[in-house]
Amino acid sequence: MRRSLTGLPLPxxxxxxxxxxxxAGIVQRPGRAGLTMLxxxxxxxxxxxxxxxxxxxxxxxxxxxxxLEDTTVTVEDNGPANNxxxxxxxxxxxxxxxxxxxxxxxxGVAAAGVWWPVSVPDGTNFTGSLALSAxxxxxxxxxxxSPGATAAMGLTMVAGSPLSTYENDNSQHVAVIDxxxxxxxxISAARLASHPAAFVxxxxxxxVGVYSSAQRVVxxxxxxxxxENTALxxxxxxxxxxxxxxxAQMVVATRVGAAQAVSRxxxxxxxxxxxxxxxxxxxxNPQNLxxxxxxxxxxxxxxxxxxxxxxxxxxxxxxxxxxxxxxxEEIGLRRAVGARPRxxxxxxxxxxxxxxxxxGLIGTCIGVGTVVIFAAAKDWTAVLNPAYTLPAxxxxxxxxxxxxxxxxxxxxxxxxxxxxxxx
Amino acid sequence: MTVPVxxxxxLARTYPGPPPVPALRPADLVIEAGGYVAVTGPSGSGKSxxxxxxxxxxxxxxxxxxxxxxxxxxxxxxxxxxxRGRQIGVVFQAFHLLPYRTALENVLLAELYNQTPRSxxxxxxxxxxxxxxxxxxxxxxxxxxxxxxxxxxxxxxxLVNRPSLLLCDEPTGNLxxxxxxxxxxxxxxxxxxxxxIMVITHDAGVxxxxxxxxxxxxxxxSERIEVDHA
Numbered sequence: 150m151r152r153s154l155t156g157l158p159l160p161x162x163x164x165x166x167x168x169x170x171x172x173a174g175i176v177q178r179p180g181r182a183g184l185t186m187l188x189x190x191x192x193x194x195x196x197x198x199x200x201x202x203x204x205x206x207x208x209x210x211x212x213x214x215x216x217l218e219d220t221t222v223t224v225e226d227n228g229p230a231n232n233x234x235x236x237x238x239x240x241x242x243x244x245x246x247x248x249x250x251x252x253x254x255x256x257g258v259a260a261a262g263v264w265w266p267v268s269v270p271d272g273t274n275f276t277g278s279l280a281l282s283a284x285x286x287x288x289x290x291x292x293x294x295s296p297g298a299t300a301a302m303g304l305t306m307v308a309g310s311p312l313s314t315y316e317n318d319n320s321q322h323v324a325v326i327d328x329x330x331x332x333x334x335x336i337s338a339a340r341l342a343s344h345p346a347a348f349v350x351x352x353x354x355x356x357v358g359v360y361s362s363a364q365r366v367v368x369x370x371x372x373x374x375x376x377e378n379t380a381l382x383x384x385x386x387x388x389x390x391x392x393x394x395x396x397a398q399m400v401v402a403t404r405v406g407a408a409q410a411v412s413r414x415x416x417x418x419x420x421x422x423x424x425x426x427x428x429x430x431x432x433x434n435p436q437n438l439x440x441x442x443x444x445x446x447x448x449x450x451x452x453x454x455x456x457x458x459x460x461x462x463x464x465x466x467x468x469x470x471x472x473x474x475x476x477x478e479e480i481g482l483r484r485a486v487g488a489r490p491r492x493x494x495x496x497x498x499x500x501x502x503x504x505x506x507x508x509g510l511i512g513t514c515i516g517v518g519t520v521v522i523f524a525a526a527k528d529w530t531a532v533l534n535p536a537y538t539l540p541a542x543x544x545x546x547x548x549x550x551x552x553x554x555x556x557x558x559x560x561x562x563x564x565x566x567x568x569x570x571x572x
Numbered sequence: 573m574t575v576p577v578x579x580x581x582x583l584a585r586t587y588p589g590p591p592p593v594p595a596l597r598p599a600d601l602v603i604e605a606g607g608y609v610a611v612t613g614p615s616g617s618g619k620s621x622x623x624x625x626x627x628x629x630x631x632x633x634x635x636x637x638x639x640x641x642x643x644x645x646x647x648x649x650x651x652x653x654x655x656r657g658r659q660i661g662v663v664f665q666a667f668h669l670l671p672y673r674t675a676l677e678n679v680l681l682a683e684l685y686n687q688t689p690r691s692x693x694x695x696x697x698x699x700x701x702x703x704x705x706x707x708x709x710x711x712x713x714x715x716x717x718x719x720x721x722x723x724x725x726x727x728x729x730x731l732v733n734r735p736s737l738l739l740c741d742e743p744t745g746n747l748x749x750x751x752x753x754x755x756x757x758x759x760x761x762x763x764x765x766x767x768x769i770m771v772i773t774h775d776a777g778v779x780x781x782x783x784x785x786x787x788x789x790x791x792x793x794s795e796r797i798e799v800d801h802a
Binding site for chain 2: 157158159160161162166173178478479483485486487488489490565566569
């Protein structure tokens with residue numbers, strides 16, 4: 150215990166006592182305390198709500214975004230630097246024979262495979278039966294696809310199965326078609342068991358599967374997929390070079406969030422001798438997208454939140470100052486019973502800080518509630534960053550502390566005599 | 573020889589002007605422990621100035637004030653605060669109770685700053701209220717207390733730390749005659765219990781309770797000659 154020259158213990162105000170006095174000071178005038186903290190409530194509430202709503206909105210956008218595009222990486226064969234193919238023919242495709250397997254070794258790849266649009270002469274006849282040779286010369290896209298590519302395209306099969314490794318390795322004449330092609334060719338899914346064939350200029354391809362929709366590449370066109378090696382045997386190499394519309398490509402389905410990492414590795418993995426021949430396209434970084442979305446409006450709202458906080462601070466400062474003037478008698482009395490100026494200052498600071506903290510807490514609750522209700526109404530997932538949300542009440546504390554500084558200083562300077570005479 | 577509770581040596585207070593007002597002219601006074609002194613005088617004679625100086629609420633412009641033998645003029649504000657909290661209890665005419673705090677909390681206020689454990693404070697405050705006859709009204713708010721009761725709470729607050737000196741500024745000034753008589757009885761009892769009391773009053777009836785009366789007029793202290801009532 151510290152003692153003064155007088156041999157008496159020095160006057161002291163413990164943190165606990167100061168807090169108790171502050172709480173008593175607030176509780177005895179709940180209405181005024183409520184109005185005083187209103188600015189802080191609004192400021193902190195707006196702060197939390199703005200951050201939460203922008204995070205929730207951006208989260209929703211990037212959620213939709215990630216489902217497909219963020220899991221897709223495209224690699225295109227731009228052709229060799231020196232074209233060594235014989236005139237009239239195309240060079241071998243840039244992807245190695247085991248391209249699917251190599252891609253599969255990259256962490257984050259769910260499925261990957263090579264495909265290209267097979268270049269067929271105009272007027273090529275697609276038909277479901279040689280007997281009906283007059284049938285449609287449809288706008289059917291003939292695509293060569295490795296087994297990995299059909300997997301990466303994410304086909305939803307109606308009947309049969311996608312192209313298999315066996316069929317590709319043996320250059321079998323099989324095909325997988327979509328439902329619209331099936332209808333055009335007069336091949337119904339139910340007939341698959343009888344091994345119907347689709348004829349391309351008289352070459353028969355046994356239809357082994359019919360799909361209704363796809364996640365990648367063949368999403369909205371009539372398509373007929375035949376094995377990669379079958380296409381090479383029947384139609385030769387595709388023309389390399391981006392922009393030809395029929396260069397060999399690789400479609401890579403990645404796990405969510407892995408697209409960026411996969412896109413950085415895949416060219417070197419597939420073609421270590423000439424990685425620059427392969428042009429990799431990855432989706433835009435979702436974080437960039439998110440910050441773009443949050444940037445514009447959120448900045449405006451954050452300024453509004455700051456203004457509310459400022460108003461809150463002025464409100465607390467004003468009320469505390471009025472309280473100091475109103476309570477000069479109390480200040481004088483406290484000084485008369487042994488309080489030192491710093492104890493008086495501590496008490497008023499504790500009160501303004503407590504009001505600020507309480508306002509911050511209420512504001513945070515309101516802000517979180519706003520975000521949750523908004524997200525629930527939109528059927529979204531509420532996104533609240535704990536790093537911003539949990540310390541938010543402390544913003545109120547800081548506002549209260551700063552706002553109370555001047556009034557507390559004034560209170561501390563009040564002479565006990567003047568204070569008691571004033572009453 | 574015991575040390576007197578109060579010893580004034582040429583104590584004076586002049587309020588700075590212009591023009592300067594000599595509220596208290598150099599005064600010498602000794603009050604022994606257990607004394608009961610009344611200070612009387614007309615309004616503006618310097619009674620309150622003396623009380624504020626003795627209560628360490630104000631500082632003298634000259635002379636020295638020894639409280640329990642300790643020269644207070646040499647002390648800094650920190651030590652004066654310690655003395656105010658421990659050695660001096662002041663009872664004000666206007667009571668100065670905090671309106672939103674109960675009687676018990678008002679008494680507890682006097683113990684807030686003096687490093688006493690909380691449980692001891694509570695017991696001392698309840699005892700002090702009991703001593704002034706308000707043991708049954710611990711939780712009453714000042715707004716529900718009568719003037720007499722309020723002044724008793726103020727006295728309980730002043731004596732809860734068992735100070736060396738109990739200073740009372742017109743303690744009956746806001747009370748009716750019945751309450752005033754009852755309050756003076758309480759002060760008599762406290763003096764009998766060993767408290768050194770100084771009462772500042774312009775009421776001769778109140779002054780009559782004290783064993784010794786000091787008259788102050790135009791800032792000059794003079795001892796009233798003892799009258800043998802026997």
